[in-house]
Amino acid sequence: MKKIVLYLLFGTSLMVSSCDVLDVEPTTSWTGANIPTEESHLYGILYGGYGRLQSALRINAIVYGEMRSEVFYNNNFNVNIDKVIANKLDNGMALASWRTFYEAVKQANVVLKYTPELLEKQIITEAVANELMGQAYVLRAYTYFYLVRIWGDVPLVTIPFLSSNELTPYGRESQDKIFEQIHLDLAEGVRLIPSSATGRTTFTRAAAYAIDAHVYAWEHNYEKVIEQADRVLSNSNYSLASLYTPSISVNDSDFKQKVQSTEFAGIFNTGRSKESIFELAFSMDDGDNSQYLSTYFSGSFPYVRPRVEYAETFDDADWRAVIAHERASNGLYKVIKFTIGFSSDVDTRNVVLLRLADMYLLKAEAIVNLGDTDDDRKKAMALFNQIRNRAGGPAFEISESEYLDRDNFSNEYLKYLILEERKFELSYEGYRWFDLVRCGKAIEIVRERAGIEIHPLSFVWPIHIEEVRRGAGVEQNEYYK
Numbered sequence: 001m002k003k004i005v006l007y008l009l010f011g012t013s014l015m016v017s018s019c020d021v022l023d024v025e026p027t028t029s030w031t032g033a034n035i036p037t038e039e040s041h042l043y044g045i046l047y048g049g050y051g052r053l054q055s056a057l058r059i060n061a062i063v064y065g066e067m068r069s070e071v072f073y074n075n076n077f078n079v080n081i082d083k084v085i086a087n088k089l090d091n092g093m094a095l096a097s098w099r100t101f102y103e104a105v106k107q108a109n110v111v112l113k114y115t116p117e118l119l120e121k122q123i124i125t126e127a128v129a130n131e132l133m134g135q136a137y138v139l140r141a142y143t144y145f146y147l148v149r150i151w152g153d154v155p156l157v158t159i160p161f162l163s164s165n166e167l168t169p170y171g172r173e174s175q176d177k178i179f180e181q182i183h184l185d186l187a188e189g190v191r192l193i194p195s196s197a198t199g200r201t202t203f204t205r206a207a208a209y210a211i212d213a214h215v216y217a218w219e220h221n222y223e224k225v226i227e228q229a230d231r232v233l234s235n236s237n238y239s240l241a242s243l244y245t246p247s248i249s250v251n252d253s254d255f256k257q258k259v260q261s262t263e264f265a266g267i268f269n270t271g272r273s274k275e276s277i278f279e280l281a282f283s284m285d286d287g288d289n290s291q292y293l294s295t296y297f298s299g300s301f302p303y304v305r306p307r308v309e310y311a312e313t314f315d316d317a318d319w320r321a322v323i324a325h326e327r328a329s330n331g332l333y334k335v336i337k338f339t340i341g342f343s344s345d346v347d348t349r350n351v352v353l354l355r356l357a358d359m360y361l362l363k364a365e366a367i368v369n370l371g372d373t374d375d376d377r378k379k380a381m382a383l384f385n386q387i388r389n390r391a392g393g394p395a396f397e398i399s400e401s402e403y404l405d406r407d408n409f410s411n412e413y414l415k416y417l418i419l420e421e422r423k424f425e426l427s428y429e430g431y432r433w434f435d436l437v438r439c440g441k442a443i444e445i446v447r448e449r450a451g452i453e454i455h456p457l458s459f460v461w462p463i464h465i466e467e468v469r470r471g472a473g474v475e476q477n478e479y480y481k
Helices: 039-057 060-065 079-085 099-120 126-151 175-192 205-218 222-233 255-259 263-269 293-297 320-324 356-370 374-392 411-425 432-438 442-450 465-470
Strands: 004-009 019-024 072-074 276-280 304-306 325-327 333-335 351-355
Touching: 039 060, 039 099, 039 126, 039 276, 039 351, 060 126, 060 432, 072 079, 099 126, 126 175, 126 205, 175 205, 205 222, 205 276, 205 351, 205 356, 222 356, 255 320, 263 320, 263 351, 276 356, 304 333, 351 356, 356 374, 356 411, 374 411, 411 432, 432 442
Parallel strands: none
Antiparallel strands: 004 019, 072 304, 276 351, 325 333
């Protein structure tokens, strides 16, 4: 993220009729003596925060969110990858450091501190201040949501700081207190971000609602999950990308090429789709030439491969499998979801972190956890079947007569079906481990499908040894002492 051209659109009610363009250089070099004094400084700091989030999650969204589950095996003899997949983490791993996440928090805190001061001096307009602060609140909330899912109790810092060394006085706050702050920040983001904001690579109201739905799901507050998911699902700016169509047949000689040219494939390979809610933006023009996910999964010797047993759980009628991975002549699978049509000479791919199908299935999960009446089942399975229909057509749906048959479809089995559908729909996108932990299935499924034993105290990561040494109030997570 070298440079971002930012377009600020103001309505006529704000007495600005044209499109102002700011050529903004993201910065993470803020110091206490170098406070922002103009609008471009604030945008530079905000986009520096997006840059730090990009650095934290461009590959590690999958490492933290997927790799500890039953999905992958180490294909590259990488010691750290092996530790993650085997759930044998230690406090010396670079991945055990939360430093980059707190750098994103720092950037958000600087924006939140100095934007009101520039507004009071009339250096920026109220509309600009709202946009800056709204995005900063959501950036901080989303970063803390990753922090708490990865490490559990973490330091809660809401004021600017210069470096990780300044975190020394801060002890770890309880997850409940972190969640409380996240909800407050997201509410402020929704209040301040204009409803007209619909970009896919900056935080919007829809992104705030989607994050909030996930936070409430983590807390098992299912009424609030439904409330926040509905706010996204009812937003006409987002809709499911198309995949299955009866005009394409599995018997077509070019079936694979047709499926890989669908809108669904474009979510990950074109970017900024109608289904995307938030994605990390990468651009060759901005100097982002490492290709990240594309490099990680591509080539004849990728870093990781899907376990054969995992890949072969996809139904033959599921068109998503054609986009998710491919099977080589040696019987091994390779993820292709992020590399279809990829050329390192001309592009990189955005990393999609939030999308609409996730909200469909998260709401369905919430419904079956709240009740088990026929009406509950119909509502949940209507959402479930929309995703199934998109993947394989009407024949791929589960019929009402089936899912209302309690002898064969217990409430627990419906929960399992929805969890498994999330596995297929969101495969390789950084959801699976977090889903298993949230639903209380991590120990059971990883043991049964990968043969790996996990201690419940090891769900959280160890805190890097340097962070423990730096902060007098930071105590190592119990399992790793």
